[in-house]
Every structure is written in C-alpha cells, then in structure tokens.
Amino acid sequence: MTKVAAGKKKLSTAERDELFKTLKARFEKNMHRHKGIEWAQVQAKLEADPAKQWSLNAMESTEGEPDVVAFDKKTGEYIFYDCAAETPKGRRNVCYDGDALEARKEFKPADSAVDMAADMGIELLNEEEYRALQELGKFDTKTSSWLATPAAIRKLGGAIFGDRRYDQVFVYHNGAQSYYAVRGFRGALRV
Structure with missing residues (x-):
C-alpha cells in the first residue's frame, strides 16, 4: 500500500457507493457479529465521515474484509475489525x-x-x-x-x-x- 497525503484521503462518490454496497452485504451476511445493530445507523455515521470511509476502503482493498463487531455506548462509535478468515x-x-x-x-x-x-x-x-x-x-x-x-x-x-x-x-x-x-x-x- 502506498502512502497517501492526509488531504487525499477521500473517496469518489462511485468508490464510496461501492464500499457501502460491499460493507452492507458483509454486514447482512454476518449478523452474529453485531446483534442489535442496524446497518442504516452505521451507514449514517459513515456518510458523515469521509476520512473513516477512506480508512475502511484501505482495509477492504488490502483484503481485510472489515465488519462491525461492536457498538461503544460510551462514545457512540461503531467498531470495525478486519474479519478476513486469514490475516489480510x-x-x-x-x-x-x-x-x-x-x-x-x-x-x-x-x-x-x-x-x-x-x-x-x-x-x-x-x-x-x-x-x-x-x-x-x-x-x-x-x-x-x-x-x-x-x-x-x-x-x-x-x-x-x-x-x-x-x-x-x-x-x-x-x-x-x-x-x-x-x-x-x-x-x-x-x-
């Protein structure tokens, strides 16, 4: 993975839409990882944070298969981990x-x-x-x-x-x- 300047860490609309489609499909396929969490709420948080979208895309492009594994009630944050079967x-x-x-x-x-x-x-x-x-x-x-x-x-x-x-x-x-x-x-x- 090549180093990217902080200002360049933003996805195009097409890249974002493709990422959301992939993440949503994985989320729905693996509901046991995130019981009680709804995808619409996760996506709303993601839509508000382009830098986090870029980071998730970097996780995805290196074959990490990120997925939601928890919700931190104290901070109001959804937590993603790399969930690929083997290390990315x-x-x-x-x-x-x-x-x-x-x-x-x-x-x-x-x-x-x-x-x-x-x-x-x-x-x-x-x-x-x-x-x-x-x-x-x-x-x-x-x-x-x-x-x-x-x-x-x-x-x-x-x-x-x-x-x-x-x-x-x-x-x-x-x-x-x-x-x-x-x-x-x-x-x-x-x-």
Missing part, C-alpha cells in the same frame, strides 16, 4: 514497526505493520481485541497477525502476534524485526 493478504510480510524496519541491516521488508496501520488511519488489534474477534469465528488458522505490543515488551526488542491452532487462540512473541509471508496484521477502526 495485502498487509503480510511486514515487520512490527518502523524501529524494527530500521534495525534490519539486510533483507528489509517493504513496510511495517504499525506504519501501514497509521497510514491507513487504523489501529492494530491488541490482545484483548484479538481474543474478542476469535469469539466471533475461527481466524488465522493458517496465518498469524501482529498485535499492538505493550511498551515493556517492545522496549526489549520484542513484539506479540496471535493465531489459532488446534482450535485454541495463541498469543506469542517474536523479535519485532522479523517478518514472514504468512504474518500480517488486523486493524480496528472506530466510526
């Missing part, structure tokens, strides 16, 4: 963050999970969010996803990732500079 294809083969990328002396990946997420206007799922996602289905049975890493772990050079194996959700660690063809990241967006 367009975000794989990245190390954890910019510091890890800079630390690699050779064979550097093209980008880092944290930097890509920031450019997309989304946040990496943390461990709690990742485990909540796994309650909605079986995700990352063949892949793994970098997770927002506590500062104390990152300070020591590590980063955490999650996956599902043997019908269990595992959260484990790796050097932040590592990258693999089957590891990407999942994001969250509040609208």
Whole structure:
C-alpha cells in the first residue's frame, strides 16, 4: 500500500457507493457479529465521515474484509475489525514497526505493520481485541497477525502476534524485526 497525503484521503462518490454496497452485504451476511445493530445507523455515521470511509476502503482493498463487531455506548462509535478468515493478504510480510524496519541491516521488508496501520488511519488489534474477534469465528488458522505490543515488551526488542491452532487462540512473541509471508496484521477502526 502506498502512502497517501492526509488531504487525499477521500473517496469518489462511485468508490464510496461501492464500499457501502460491499460493507452492507458483509454486514447482512454476518449478523452474529453485531446483534442489535442496524446497518442504516452505521451507514449514517459513515456518510458523515469521509476520512473513516477512506480508512475502511484501505482495509477492504488490502483484503481485510472489515465488519462491525461492536457498538461503544460510551462514545457512540461503531467498531470495525478486519474479519478476513486469514490475516489480510495485502498487509503480510511486514515487520512490527518502523524501529524494527530500521534495525534490519539486510533483507528489509517493504513496510511495517504499525506504519501501514497509521497510514491507513487504523489501529492494530491488541490482545484483548484479538481474543474478542476469535469469539466471533475461527481466524488465522493458517496465518498469524501482529498485535499492538505493550511498551515493556517492545522496549526489549520484542513484539506479540496471535493465531489459532488446534482450535485454541495463541498469543506469542517474536523479535519485532522479523517478518514472514504468512504474518500480517488486523486493524480496528472506530466510526
């Protein structure tokens, strides 16, 4: 994914309409993810925020398959997570963050999970969010996803990732500079 200037983060009417059509179809197909939430209310919030539309489109274009997973009553925000069965294809083969990328002396990946997420206007799922996602289905049975890493772990050079194996959700660690063809990241967006 190429970096985009903040002012360019707006979809055309046709792009927006196509995105809404895709999101609505996914929403209706997966009602178990968002019981008690109505699509019309979600769309109304999205229509009022072009930057969030752009971020959701970035999630979609990198094959994240974003969907509504919750409503935060305190903030009045709908919460989207990447709900693709496996970690998004367009975000794989990245190390954890910019510091890890800079630390690699050779064979550097093209980008880092944290930097890509920031450019997309989304946040990496943390461990709690990742485990909540796994309650909605079986995700990352063949892949793994970098997770927002506590500062104390990152300070020591590590980063955490999650996956599902043997019908269990595992959260484990790796050097932040590592990258693999089957590891990407999942994001969250509040609208």
